[in-house]
Amino acid sequence: MKRRTFLVQGAGLGLAATLAPAAVHTATPASGAILVGQSAALTGPQAGFGIAMRDGIQAALQGVNRAGGINGRPVQMLSLDDQGDKARTEANVELLAGNRQVVGLTGFTTRPCSETGALLAAREGIALVGAFSGTPLLYGEKAPTTFTTRASYERELEAIVQHYRFLGAQNFGFVHLEDARSTNVPLLEKILARHGGRLSVTAGVDRKGPGLN
CATH class of the missing domain: 3.40.50.2300 (Response regulator)
Known part of the structure; x- marks a missing residue:
């Protein structure tokens, strides 16, 4: 082949x-x-x-x-x-x-x-x-x-936010990989702004830390 x-x-x-x-x-x-x-x-x-x-x-x-x-x-x-x-x-x-x-x-x-x-x-x-x-x-x-066989992060976050906004949630927390903070936190804030939600708290996780799994 x-x-x-x-x-x-x-x-x-x-x-x-x-x-x-x-x-x-x-x-x-x-x-x-x-x-x-x-x-x-x-x-x-x-x-x-x-x-x-x-x-x-x-x-x-x-x-x-x-x-x-x-x-x-x-x-x-x-x-x-x-x-x-x-x-x-x-x-x-x-x-x-x-x-x-x-x-x-x-x-x-x-x-x-x-x-x-x-x-x-x-x-x-x-x-x-x-x-x-x-x-x-x-x-x-x-x-x-x-x-690719997976949706992009943006599409996944969009679907999650839409679901919880439909259920009435307005304040959101976000646990993210620390080395992706500069990309994913602004992305989530942009999506939340479109749907009337608010990012209230974030927490970073070390990708190579012992507690990841």
Whole structure:
């Protein structure tokens, strides 16, 4: 399978992967398998997200393979640990993109690592399908080879605010990742202003802190 072919077929695979339940662990690539690559936090404070994403994708791939795979070939995933660190993500993407057996990327977690992965995927001309983040960069022209399966942060916040305003809530509290404060707090304030709500209190959480999971 060529990488360009994966851009079409991979979008459906990525959607199935993000919806699948967590179940199994990374398998050793078999001869003749279609290989996709993942960089995610599998150890460290953010491991809960990365392990759940990895196991969910593996469960989805089991279903794909039980149904005959893609054109009769099984699909398997090579997962690399980035510990939620941008530099490790860069190294992982370069390693995966340099492996000519890897036809696409999937299952990236966290905003910094998803952004890094999307930019490098565009540079390398390889698809990134189904990153966990809803950060704006993934939806713009800087990430032409990224295919999202999640709504953007703005759309998610808009839906949440609309729901609670419908229920009569006016004052809102916001727990956010500290390194995303400069983007997400003004975004929420803008949305609340449109719907007549007010941001009363905020609290930041360290992305790499021990209490994140």
